[in-house]
Amino acid sequence: MTPGQAIVYGGDRVAHVSPELAAAFRAGDRLLVAPDTGTLLHIPAREHQIASEAVARARAAFGRMGEVSDAAITAFFDAFAANLEDEARWAEIAAANAADVESARARGRSTTRLQVSDAMRRDMVSGLRAWRDAEASRGRVLERVEHPGWSVEQVMAPLGVVGFVFEGRPNVFADATGVLRAGNTVVFRIGSDALGTARAIVKAALDPALAAAGLPEGSAVLIDSAAHAAGWAMFADSGLALAVARGSGPAVSQLGSIARQAGTPVSLHGTGGAWMVVDETADADRFFAAAYHSLDRKVCNTLNTCCIVASRAGELVPVFLAALQRAGERRKGFKLHVGDTALPYIPETLRSAHGPIVRAEGPVEEPLVEPLSPDQLGHEWEWEETPEVSLYIVDSATHAAGLFNAYSPRFTVSLIAADPEAHARFFEAVDAPFVGDGFTRWVDGQYALNKPELGLSNWENGRLFARGGVLAGDGVFTVRARVRQTDLDLDRAGAPTPARP
Incomplete structure (x- = not known):
């Protein structure tokens, strides 16, 4: 070369x-x-080898999953959860995570989603037990069509090997194994910041649970590499039945293009940022509560862009600023990006104010209010400890819906309105999989549907075919057709069965 x-x-x-x-x-x-x-x-050849061997192990395991009972899969989830609850095993994981966090901080990396906590541990255990208790889907008959002398059944069946690349969030590690509930196997690569934590989870909790339940070796495989190239190699492997990417927008888009080029279906979960639209019938108290509770931490469903109708701006912009200020007290300050038409509603003292904004590299002094152009409406603010949002004044909820469809990743939106007809019109107008009437943080598979998610899909690249925006373990399946024939004389041309020689 x-x-x-x-x-x-x-x-x-x-x-x-x-x-x-x-x-x-x-x-x-x-x-x-x-x-x-x-x-x-x-x-590099080494990264390709690591990825290809991992996919090969998962494919071999999938070939044996048909021999595995649903009871054994249930036992796996139970054992995995119990291992995470074990104090000695968790101590190994926590120690590895502390080292990951220290390393990330030394490199100026974000640690808000990296650091394990008691709440994260409880959520992982709860998610695994939700899959333990979930109804087995393999072999479930979705439809039966009766014909004279024969019938056809549409039967749920495992899809195959799921390749999963996700950011450095240890809790997602447990979510990824949800695909085993439906009889699939999984290969995953975690962000390099959390690789040490992932190795510890595999050693202390995952592999022992697989062995105890008698699942095939390779049913869940970690790509043990910090290199992005290993993820590229995995997504380029034609042995995958589905490629799932979750993380930052550009990285997810790139991984998706690699998988599509290899002919593998993809499920992408990258760009997020929720919108909130406030119409002329909005209740101020409801708006305050919805905005405040949508800013507790930065994840994909955090409030990112707020649109307030001009007819109520004089009353409701102060309500929004109050909610933002209270959210900042809960965290560490706030940062506001304001469209031109909203600037007159912002107090001069705030427009000229500066303050500490907590970034990944640490606190920095910045203006608390900065101008926002319309083409920035869809920009997702990735904040650490300081809530950061956009504010825009619109003519109507219909105007806001048009802006949402044009500029946002078409992900999550809430309408604050007291008029039921306004909600009906808005639901039809916005091109989004997740639409609400209050706080935006409800968009979560485990929180809303009691199903740990592999990811939440936006509609940035078009609507999804034949499934919802929450991708969970039981949503990874295919459908097989099975015929039961009782009439031996069935013949498409009507010919009878001849005498057997």
């Missing part, structure tokens, strides 16, 4: 090899082209 070498992709586009890539490339390495951007992705 030489600097400047042309790499043709997509039939009519060309990418060129950089001097750095040419110098790093070795015999046995692999090169991928991200089809959406033309970025050349270097996969």
